[in-house]
Amino acid sequence: MEGSSSGGGPAARDETWRGRAATALFVAWRNLTSERRRWGISAAALGIAACLVFFLEGVSAWITNSSTAYVDHSGATLIVAEKGIDDLLFAQSSFSPATLQSVRAIPGVASASAVVTVNGLLPINGSHLPVYIVGSDAGETGGPWRVSSGSPDVVRDRIVIDRGLATIAGVRVGDPMTLFAHRLVVSGISDGTDAAGDFFVFVSLPVAQAIAGQGDAVSYGLVRTAAAADVQGVARAVDAIGGVHALRASELAANDRAAIVDSFDQPLQIIVLVALVVGVLIAAIVLYTATVEHTRDFAVMKAIGSSSGVMYGSAIAQCVVLSLCGLVLGLAVAVGLGAIFGTWYPVLQSELSPVLVVVVAAVILVANLCAALLPVRQLRRVDPQEVFKA
Amino acid sequence: MSAIQATDLTRVFGEGPAAVTAVRDATLSVDRGEVLLLLGPSGSGKTTLVSMLGGLLRPSRGTVAIAGRRLDTTAPGAARFRLHTMGFVFQTFNLLPALTAVENVAMPLRLRGMRRREATSRAAALLDELRMAGRLEAKPRVLSGGERQRVSLARALVGEPQVLLADEPTASLDTATGRDAMRLIAARSRSGGQACVVVTHDTRLIEFADRILHIEDGRVLAT
Numbered sequence: 001m002e003g004s005s006s007g008g009g010p011a012a013r014d015e016t017w018r019g020r021a022a023t024a025l026f027v028a029w030r031n032l033t034s035e036r037r038r039w040g041i042s043a044a045a046l047g048i049a050a051c052l053v054f055f056l057e058g059v060s061a062w063i064t065n066s067s068t069a070y071v072d073h074s075g076a077t078l079i080v081a082e083k084g085i086d087d088l089l090f091a092q093s094s095f096s097p098a099t100l101q102s103v104r105a106i107p108g109v110a111s112a113s114a115v116v117t118v119n120g121l122l123p124i125n126g127s128h129l130p131v132y133i134v135g136s137d138a139g140e141t142g143g144p145w146r147v148s149s150g151s152p153d154v155v156r157d158r159i160v161i162d163r164g165l166a167t168i169a170g171v172r173v174g175d176p177m178t179l180f181a182h183r184l185v186v187s188g189i190s191d192g193t194d195a196a197g198d199f200f201v202f203v204s205l206p207v208a209q210a211i212a213g214q215g216d217a218v219s220y221g222l223v224r225t226a227a228a229a230d231v232q233g234v235a236r237a238v239d240a241i242g243g244v245h246a247l248r249a250s251e252l253a254a255n256d257r258a259a260i261v262d263s264f265d266q267p268l269q270i271i272v273l274v275a276l277v278v279g280v281l282i283a284a285i286v287l288y289t290a291t292v293e294h295t296r297d298f299a300v301m302k303a304i305g306s307s308s309g310v311m312y313g314s315a316i317a318q319c320v321v322l323s324l325c326g327l328v329l330g331l332a333v334a335v336g337l338g339a340i341f342g343t344w345y346p347v348l349q350s351e352l353s354p355v356l357v358v359v360v361a362a363v364i365l366v367a368n369l370c371a372a373l374l375p376v377r378q379l380r381r382v383d384p385q386e387v388f389k390a
Numbered sequence: 391m392s393a394i395q396a397t398d399l400t401r402v403f404g405e406g407p408a409a410v411t412a413v414r415d416a417t418l419s420v421d422r423g424e425v426l427l428l429l430g431p432s433g434s435g436k437t438t439l440v441s442m443l444g445g446l447l448r449p450s451r452g453t454v455a456i457a458g459r460r461l462d463t464t465a466p467g468a469a470r471f472r473l474h475t476m477g478f479v480f481q482t483f484n485l486l487p488a489l490t491a492v493e494n495v496a497m498p499l500r501l502r503g504m505r506r507r508e509a510t511s512r513a514a515a516l517l518d519e520l521r522m523a524g525r526l527e528a529k530p531r532v533l534s535g536g537e538r539q540r541v542s543l544a545r546a547l548v549g550e551p552q553v554l555l556a557d558e559p560t561a562s563l564d565t566a567t568g569r570d571a572m573r574l575i576a577a578r579s580r581s582g583g584q585a586c587v588v589v590t591h592d593t594r595l596i597e598f599a600d601r602i603l604h605i606e607d608g609r610v611l612a613t
Contacts, residue, residue: 022500022505023503026500027486030486030489297486297487297488300484300486301486301501303446303478303484304472304478304497304501305469305470307469307470307501308469384446385446387484388480388481
């Protein structure tokens with residue numbers, strides 16, 4: 001059978017193609033706007049799923065980024081730890097201060113600062129908050145790196161606490177604070193100093209040692225090497241001291257990140273996957289039921305001569321519009337949730353960078369487009385003879 | 391050459407002992423500007439026959455040719471051919487509920503790729519001719535039965551097809567409105583030069599036809 005006489009040159013064909021695409025979009029838009037309540041509810045449902053994905057991916061980014069915040073800002077090239085200890089946040093390293101003196105004597109070492117760390121749960125307002133106490137000597141590396149109010153100095157009973165902990169505990173600069181039976185005074189509030197909700201508390205070295213209860217033992221040594229030093233050679237020299245070993249700061253950070261990802265991020269990603277699947281199922285169900293309910297309309301379209309492309313394009317355009325509405329809604333709520341948590345209850349934070357937003361939005365959009373395959377399959381089966389049924 | 395030429399059209403549904411022959415060896419032709427009334431009781435095979443004439447149903451045997459071109463429902467360009475050569479009027483109007491009257495009428499033109507403004511303009515002009523100028527932006531749900539049928543007719547005619555196929559066009563209308571709709575279909579087909587096939591069980595429509603064929607138990611009988 002021959003086609004009609006509507007063809008022509010490339011320009012005519014192009015106009016026809018554009019016209020059909022415009023018609024598909026037009027039909028999609030009319031279908032959406034004629035059932036506003038239904039599509040509004042559907043967009044909201046997709047928005048909730050998208051919000052979960054955005055928010056949890058933001059939490060995941062925060063967990064990953066914050067897990068290495070201390071090491072990243074320590075300025076150390078090498079970190080000396082008790083032999084067998086490869087991370088900062090989970091293990092408890094301990095060695096003699098004399099060992100650190102030996103490290104300082106190694107050629108190429110510019111400085112080696114002692115830090116004492118203690119992981120604990122602090123009772124605050126009837127609940128317990130995880131804190132990571134870091135003791136360091138005044139003037140040495142290892143103290144707070146970003147103080148938003150008060151003084152960064154941690155000498156004697158003066159401490160600097162993370163803003164999140166200060167917010168939840170209702171503590172300000174100058175207020176007293178009891179830390180594991182030690183009465184101290186908050187001299188400064190620091191920002192961005194937590195590791196996945198483990199709030200940093202910066203204290204003087206003697207206070208940390210008193211809390212740790214291990215005499216004058218130190219936990220880690222933060223080593224800065226001289227500009228021209230052979231870092232690998234220094235590390236080998238540290239390893240030869242006995243009882244301790246040296247890790248590159250980047251290596252220790254990677255270990256911390258891996259431990260955090262194993263502990264928190266994997267379950268989080270499972271929840272993200274579930275939210276993504278729920279979103280796809282919502283999109284599939286909404287589009288499928290809408291297609292089934294409008295079978296007769298599509299049969300009419302087929303009967304009067306609509307091409308498959310226009311009908312499929314219409315279904316896909318509806319899916320895209322619905323998904324974009326859900327994405328915008330979900331992103332807005334996720335950003336709002338992140339701001340609320342960040343301001344009022346920073347135990348949980350969400351870091352949504354523009355790149356992460358674009359990637360997550362693209363994944364959701366592609367997933368929802370997969371959901372559009374179900375109604376498209378249904379459209380293929382629509383029998384144009386439906387139009388003759390009374 | 392006839393605008394519609396159907397030869398030995400047969401359609402069998404099912405297989406084996408359960409097979410039902412809905413249309414058997416139907417042969418007919420319709421010229422341009424001619425109104426053919428296909429009259430028959432319910433279940434006589436009228437709708438099956440018009441489905442085959444419209445290329446919506448593949449015959450088990452026999453052929454349909456529109457302006458000398460043989461119809462093949464499975465050919466890649468079948469829908470496009472239908473879009474450019476045929477107009478349909480249905481018993482239940484089958485207007486798209488999400489679109490306004492003028493948008494419904496403009497749809498075949500837009501499916502051909504015509505720009506929205508031009509398609510809407512042509513649709514509005516035709517609706518104006520059919521005394522629907524005041525109802526262009528009305529959705530189908532607020533139109534009366536007669537108005538819906540006029541919109542349906544306008545949609546069938548707007549693309550100036552060679553063939554107009556009407557399936558029980560008056561069945562959902564009261565007597566006066568039905569006669570008005572049939573008068574309009576016949577008049578527009580003759581003036582537009584469309585070969586028009588009207589399938590109905592309503593003998594009161596005989597006066598509008600140029601020729602009448604009866605269909606009984608799937609067999610087409612000349613009057």
